[in-house]
Amino acid sequence: MPSSSIVQPSSVPSQIFTSAESFSNKLLNDKPTMIITSLAILLSLLILEQTVYRVKKGSLPGSKWTIPVIGKFLDSMNPTLEGYKKQWASGELSALSVFHIFIVMATTNEYTRKILNSPAYTEPCLVASAKQVLCGDNWVFLNGKEHVDYRRTLNGLFTRKALAVYLDSQDSITRQHFTEWLAAAKKDPSPQSIMHTTRYLNMHTSLRVFCGPHIPEEAIKIISDNYWKITLALELVNFPLAIPGTKVYGAIQARKIAMKHLEAACRDSKIWVANGGETTCMIDQWVRDLQDATEKAIADGNGKIPRTFSDREMALVLLSFLFASQDAMSSGVIYMFQHLADHPEILAKVREEQKIVRNGDYTKPMTLEQVDQMVYLRAVIKESLRLKPPVTMVPYKATKAFPISPFYTVPANSMVIPSIYPSLHDPNVYEDPHLFLPDRWLDPESKANANPKNFLVFGAGPHRCIGVEYTNINMACVMGNAAALLNWEHVRTPESDEVQMIATIFPKDGCLLRFSPRQE
Numbered sequence: 001m002p003s004s005s006i007v008q009p010s011s012v013p014s015q016i017f018t019s020a021e022s023f024s025n026k027l028l029n030d031k032p033t034m035i036i037t038s039l040a041i042l043l044s045l046l047i048l049e050q051t052v053y054r055v056k057k058g059s060l061p062g063s064k065w066t067i068p069v070i071g072k073f074l075d076s077m078n079p080t081l082e083g084y085k086k087q088w089a090s091g092e093l094s095a096l097s098v099f100h101i102f103i104v105m106a107t108t109n110e111y112t113r114k115i116l117n118s119p120a121y122t123e124p125c126l127v128a129s130a131k132q133v134l135c136g137d138n139w140v141f142l143n144g145k146e147h148v149d150y151r152r153t154l155n156g157l158f159t160r161k162a163l164a165v166y167l168d169s170q171d172s173i174t175r176q177h178f179t180e181w182l183a184a185a186k187k188d189p190s191p192q193s194i195m196h197t198t199r200y201l202n203m204h205t206s207l208r209v210f211c212g213p214h215i216p217e218e219a220i221k222i223i224s225d226n227y228w229k230i231t232l233a234l235e236l237v238n239f240p241l242a243i244p245g246t247k248v249y250g251a252i253q254a255r256k257i258a259m260k261h262l263e264a265a266c267r268d269s270k271i272w273v274a275n276g277g278e279t280t281c282m283i284d285q286w287v288r289d290l291q292d293a294t295e296k297a298i299a300d301g302n303g304k305i306p307r308t309f310s311d312r313e314m315a316l317v318l319l320s321f322l323f324a325s326q327d328a329m330s331s332g333v334i335y336m337f338q339h340l341a342d343h344p345e346i347l348a349k350v351r352e353e354q355k356i357v358r359n360g361d362y363t364k365p366m367t368l369e370q371v372d373q374m375v376y377l378r379a380v381i382k383e384s385l386r387l388k389p390p391v392t393m394v395p396y397k398a399t400k401a402f403p404i405s406p407f408y409t410v411p412a413n414s415m416v417i418p419s420i421y422p423s424l425h426d427p428n429v430y431e432d433p434h435l436f437l438p439d440r441w442l443d444p445e446s447k448a449n450a451n452p453k454n455f456l457v458f459g460a461g462p463h464r465c466i467g468v469e470y471t472n473i474n475m476a477c478v479m480g481n482a483a484a485l486l487n488w489e490h491v492r493t494p495e496s497d498e499v500q501m502i503a504t505i506f507p508k509d510g511c512l513l514r515f516s517p518r519q520e
């Protein structure tokens with residue numbers, strides 16, 4: 001076969017094979033050509049892949065070549081904070097590629113804020129699997145005016161009045177779990193990791209705050225047991241196909257289970273509110289807000305009747321809240337337990353404040369007014385979140401070519417990642433950034449307070465966390481009650497200060513604590 005046929009395959013199509021024998025002879029004769037053709041195509045694709053990567057990367061730091069097809073997939077499967085620190089140290093902007101997704105990582109506060117505040121060029125994409133797990137029609141994927149309008153409705157679920165209603169559930173569930181933790185510790189006094197117990201406490205609290213009495217206790221347990229599959233699928237880039245056995249497939253099954261129960265709760269709440277039931281939870285609050293706005297519009301005769309929300313739409317919102325809060329809140333609370341155990345002098349001050357604010361009576365449920373007065377505890381929470389921010393980075397996508405600096409334009413459709421961690425550890429803003437120093441938040445003139453733009457624990461811009469106040473109150477409720485009602489001893493291991501990244505960050509040894517009851 002002449003070599004020209006390699007580049008001119010069209011020279012053969014008119015040939016008709018008249019027998020099976022001549023066909024197989026032809027195949028045997030053509031075998032070397034087919035191999036050479038395939039190799040040539042493969043080589044061209046590899047060269048094209050490397051060229052596209054290098055053109056997109058331009059002058060940014062990062063590997064000169066990318067591993068064919070998978071890129072840095074293996075690194076992204078086992079991410080480490082050390083690995084990310086290396087990437088951040090490589091430049092203010094740096095590049096990598098995973099499964100042909102070109103990624104630009106921003107390190108500085110300036111670039112990070114620019115990505116978060118440029119809705120004309122960027123939108124959150126969470127992680128690559130997020131649309132499969134959360135459903136493409138989830139409100140969190142809206143942008144621009146549609147997003148602003150939707151979010152305005154949801155803001156009503158986080159007013160001070162609404163937060164005061166939720167605090168009762170938060171307080172009673174926290175106490176219930178502490179009682180169970182103490183009973184377990186009495187049975188087995190050996191130190192135990194608090195990873196799963198804290199996650200269950202958070203899931204239980206979230207689902208009662210969101211759904212009140214409209215979700216049965218067994219459903220909470222089922223959702224909680226399955227939710228870990230969602231957490232495991234939150235890698236930056238997953239294996240692209242959601243086939244049985246993959247993490248994304250497991251997460252989709254877990255979401256289906258959660259959605260079934262959340263939709264049922266929304267249905268139940270609508271009936272409850274229509275029958276005059278009191279507001280017990282977030283969905284009741286939402287249904288009541290809509291009912292009140294509708295009645296007002298009719299009474300005013302202005303025609304501004306609010307849109308209705310189906311059970312599925314409401315359940316998708318609750319799913320987005322669960323998704324946003326479960327891992328982040330667990331990380332925040334676990335590190336609080338660790339930091340306070342490792343700094344007994346700070347825990348002593350938290351206890352002193354609890355005693356004063358609550359008049360030494362820890363039997364009464366915590367109130368919002370009391371949380372307002374816990375100035376020291378709130379500084380401790382802020383510092384714990386700064387030192388170990390649960391969310392170290394937030395993946396965004398460039399919806400069009402994004403001129404992030406005078407020297408570099410992020411190519412359209414790339415992933416562009418604002419990094420939160422470096423801003424929170426900037427030594428120019430936080431002296432001794434690796435130390436746990438809550439006092440830095442108590443002086444209004446401190447560098448930390450003078451530079452709020454660096455405090456990116458909850459992001460910034462149009463998609464800034466909607467649950468900031470709820471988070472602060474919940475952490476105050478859990479840690480205020482823990483300080484008052486529990487003693488805990490941290491059994492340190494060589495891995496206590498190492499960080500494990502599973503969607504958010506956790507101490508690598510799971511934080512081993514020994515609990516006992518506290519009497520003042």
Ligand code: HEM
Nearest residue numbers: 321324325328329332391458459460463464465466467471
């Ligand atoms: C320690 C706890 C939490 C941390 C550290 C945290 C952090 C974050 C961060 C970094 C973002 C991205 C912001 C951005 O893109 O600029 C975010 C978004 C979001 N968070 Fe949180 N979060 C926490 C708890 C919660 C809770 C408890 C809820 C709900 C009950 C919640 C609901 C949301 C939602 C809905 C978004 C997306 C907002 C939007 O796209 O408009 N978060 N959060």
